[in-house]
Amino acid sequence: MHSPDSSPSHHWSTLQLTEFCAVLTGSNDEADVLQLAAERASEALEAEIAAVVIDGEVRAHWGVTDEVAASEALLGIGSARSVQLPGLGEIHAFAARLGRGTRDFLLVGRLDVALAGPERQTVQAMAQLLSLILRNLRALTAERTLRVQEQVLLRDKEREAAERLRLLEEVRTRQRLLEQLLTIQRAVSARHPLAQVLDAVTSGAAELLNHRPVVLVLAETSAQGLTIVSGDDSRALPDHEAVLQVAGQAIATGSHTSADAIVDTPAGRMRLTAAPVSVGREIAGSLVAVLDDDAGTEQRELLVAFAQQAGLALTDARTVEAVTQAQHDPVTGLPNRTLFLERLREAMAERRDDIVLFIDLDRFKAVNDSLGHRAGDALLAAVSRRIGQSLRSTDMAARIGGDEFAVLLRDITLTGAVAVAEGLIGSLRRPFRIASRDALIGASVGVAFRQSADDTAEDLLSNADVAMYIAKKHGASQAVVFEPQMLAETVARLDLVSDLQRALHQGDLRLHYQPLMDLRTLQPVGVEALMRWTCPRRGVVPPAEFIEIAEESDLIVDMGLWALREGVRQLARWRRDFPALRLNLNIAARQLLDRDFVSHVTDTLLIEGVPATALTLELTETAMIRDPERAGHQITRLKELGVKVALDDFGTGYSSLSYLRRFPVDELKIDRSFISAMNRSDEDLSVVRAVIDLADALRLQTVAEGIEDETQLATLRRLGCRLGQGYHLGRPLPPNEATNRLHAARPPQPAALPPRPR
Numbered sequence: 001m002h003s004p005d006s007s008p009s010h011h012w013s014t015l016q017l018t019e020f021c022a023v024l025t026g027s028n029d030e031a032d033v034l035q036l037a038a039e040r041a042s043e044a045l046e047a048e049i050a051a052v053v054i055d056g057e058v059r060a061h062w063g064v065t066d067e068v069a070a071s072e073a074l075l076g077i078g079s080a081r082s083v084q085l086p087g088l089g090e091i092h093a094f095a096a097r098l099g100r101g102t103r104d105f106l107l108v109g110r111l112d113v114a115l116a117g118p119e120r121q122t123v124q125a126m127a128q129l130l131s132l133i134l135r136n137l138r139a140l141t142a143e144r145t146l147r148v149q150e151q152v153l154l155r156d157k158e159r160e161a162a163e164r165l166r167l168l169e170e171v172r173t174r175q176r177l178l179e180q181l182l183t184i185q186r187a188v189s190a191r192h193p194l195a196q197v198l199d200a201v202t203s204g205a206a207e208l209l210n211h212r213p214v215v216l217v218l219a220e221t222s223a224q225g226l227t228i229v230s231g232d233d234s235r236a237l238p239d240h241e242a243v244l245q246v247a248g249q250a251i252a253t254g255s256h257t258s259a260d261a262i263v264d265t266p267a268g269r270m271r272l273t274a275a276p277v278s279v280g281r282e283i284a285g286s287l288v289a290v291l292d293d294d295a296g297t298e299q300r301e302l303l304v305a306f307a308q309q310a311g312l313a314l315t316d317a318r319t320v321e322a323v324t325q326a327q328h329d330p331v332t333g334l335p336n337r338t339l340f341l342e343r344l345r346e347a348m349a350e351r352r353d354d355i356v357l358f359i360d361l362d363r364f365k366a367v368n369d370s371l372g373h374r375a376g377d378a379l380l381a382a383v384s385r386r387i388g389q390s391l392r393s394t395d396m397a398a399r400i401g402g403d404e405f406a407v408l409l410r411d412i413t414l415t416g417a418v419a420v421a422e423g424l425i426g427s428l429r430r431p432f433r434i435a436s437r438d439a440l441i442g443a444s445v446g447v448a449f450r451q452s453a454d455d456t457a458e459d460l461l462s463n464a465d466v467a468m469y470i471a472k473k474h475g476a477s478q479a480v481v482f483e484p485q486m487l488a489e490t491v492a493r494l495d496l497v498s499d500l501q502r503a504l505h506q507g508d509l510r511l512h513y514q515p516l517m518d519l520r521t522l523q524p525v526g527v528e529a530l531m532r533w534t535c536p537r538r539g540v541v542p543p544a545e546f547i548e549i550a551e552e553s554d555l556i557v558d559m560g561l562w563a564l565r566e567g568v569r570q571l572a573r574w575r576r577d578f579p580a581l582r583l584n585l586n587i588a589a590r591q592l593l594d595r596d597f598v599s600h601v602t603d604t605l606l607i608e609g610v611p612a613t614a615l616t617l618e619l620t621e622t623a624m625i626r627d628p629e630r631a632g633h634q635i636t637r638l639k640e641l642g643v644k645v646a647l648d649d650f651g652t653g654y655s656s657l658s659y660l661r662r663f664p665v666d667e668l669k670i671d672r673s674f675i676s677a678m679n680r681s682d683e684d685l686s687v688v689r690a691v692i693d694l695a696d697a698l699r700l701q702t703v704a705e706g707i708e709d710e711t712q713l714a715t716l717r718r719l720g721c722r723l724g725q726g727y728h729l730g731r732p733l734p735p736n737e738a739t740n741r742l743h744a745a746r747p748p749q750p751a752a753l754p755p756r757p758r
Helices: 014-025 030-045 067-079 117-189 194-208 240-253 297-317 320-327 337-349 364-371 373-389 414-429 457-474 486-506 543-553 555-574 589-593 597-608 621-625 628-641 656-662 672-677 682-698 710-719 735-745
Strands: 049-054 057-062 082-085 089-097 105-110 214-219 226-230 257-265 268-279 282-292 355-362 396-401 404-409 432-434 437-439 442-449 479-481 509-518 523-535 539-541 582-586 615-619 644-650 667-670 701-704
Touching: 014 030, 014 117, 014 486, 030 049, 030 057, 030 105, 030 117, 049 067, 049 089, 057 067, 089 117, 105 117, 117 194, 117 297, 117 486, 117 597, 194 214, 194 282, 194 297, 214 240, 214 268, 214 297, 226 240, 240 268, 240 282, 268 297, 282 297, 337 396, 337 404, 337 457, 355 414, 355 457, 364 373, 364 437, 373 396, 373 404, 373 414, 373 432, 404 414, 414 442, 414 479, 442 457, 457 479, 457 486, 486 523, 486 543, 486 555, 509 555, 509 735, 523 543, 523 555, 523 735, 539 543, 543 555, 555 582, 555 589, 555 597, 555 735, 589 597, 589 621, 589 628, 597 615, 597 628, 615 628, 621 628, 628 644, 667 682, 672 682, 672 710, 682 701, 682 710
Parallel strands: 442 479, 523 582, 582 615, 615 644, 644 667, 667 701
Antiparallel strands: 049 057, 049 105, 082 089, 089 105, 214 226, 214 282, 257 268, 268 282, 355 404, 355 442, 396 404, 432 437, 509 523, 523 539
């Protein structure tokens, strides 16, 4: 029961809003969505009743026993603050409309205490999300109906191609399993740090299980308890207690075990499955995975194989102290995320004035990529020492992952915490002496304090992460204190990611094609594929907006694979009439570095019957500097196939010339910024001339981007540039219009000679 002095102040963290959104979007049935919304609203607000009213009708409710008698009372709550409900008594209620000017609303009611201001804001946020999800669901339903007939016509051909890809993927999966197991065995033999080996086990298993969450749970030797020591990700695991329960069953029985209960995840309903991990003759733990409810034997066998590898690693470690190291970062010696959250939970239980800092290093990747991973590790270790020097003995620092750190400040005011954060920023701005060079980095810091008694350790760390993200957006080297309204921006971003993921799976993405012209003859020699997205709810979304989001959320790999297959399929159709036509396709850094990328290119060209020489992949310097060694290896493999490689936006990077020596590229694309200014600026004209002369000397092709008028075209012809593209030569067009454009540009064929008289 509630009292005025102890009414819970519900705080919606990024994780909770994401879970609410994921639960509702997990169903394609509107009735299910409405019922889930009522249930989750009642649970979140600890309310006795909740209901959703649509078009003046109670469509879903929770906590109402007499539905018929309560319906009329519920419909009147939109304008009343309290109401008498049969079997319950007087209910203090609050209704939030699902959009302006509508008769629809989400209603929450409690018996003893009316909803406070923050709680009403929570209901309004839930109503806003529910409104967005309902509109999206109805739009998708209408779109899906229109698309059914078209899909039927394509199904047979796609089924045949899918079967080929399935067989290829099955072979590739088994090969990747062997490679993963061999890598782990070598790491065990080389006595790599135990934490590193265990992380390789969980990450390797997760990769082969379609990136499902996988964790390693070990039994503690000093107490009757279980601890997650590797792969712990509170955002991915739906239910920690269920994970530990199924792990305990596997340890107790020593056999493969499946959870009795189904759990809800952002990807839908899943089943927890555990495989025992043996150390010597004892069962020391289990490897737990979140698998599909209908997971087959193959997925379970994969889990058992990795559990055996974990057992080998633990057996080789031999000591309990080595197992303990799994909770510390081997590079810096600091606690890792798992241990940090454990200590944060303990601190929050004491209900003191504790504050969390989330630190993200600025420009670290540039140093790591240019000086190498060994220098990057040395820099991280030096950063950890400077952080420690700025803290008190009662405080705690941890490395969360990559270039991210977290700090727990004990018994401190918000003003004091901000001062510590600003001091850390100043300290980390000073040069670091790494590999005989001065490395200059910075730091952005998010600050978060406990705003509600219901906040968890994950909430606090997540809020600090959100504040850090806002600090990054406002400019490097800043400290920002978390405020609840910051979640609105995060919700909007998550909503866009959800729409983009749905667009990829529902077929809402399209490719448009811009002609690549011979500047001497003005005849098309190829086309560049450019991705476009028209969202049923948002309309046309600019590529600059959704491509950036895709790269941040890792969707770019799947989107790039779709673009590769779709673009090559269209090229195959065109080459029946235009056999010399080629395709240029942009490739993101994550795509290039993906281990299966070259195999995907090979398979796609083989299936569509297109020669590798007809495909040019455009890369930016970012794709090369992220991991130069890996990038060079991938480019070499592509060149061995016959695929051509172009360096996009050439001239805008600080080290372009070094990449011409290091990587075997075929083509330089002169950035549009130089083309647009070359007739107004002698400096830009000199850059364009220098790039063309350099390409000629190195026997590389040059392509001018963004040709907008006849004057620019004339200048490029005079400088000897052979190829170009831009709105002056041709805009990006859908496939049908691009086909018409290609036919229209075809030069007239000479008339046939009349037959010779006999």
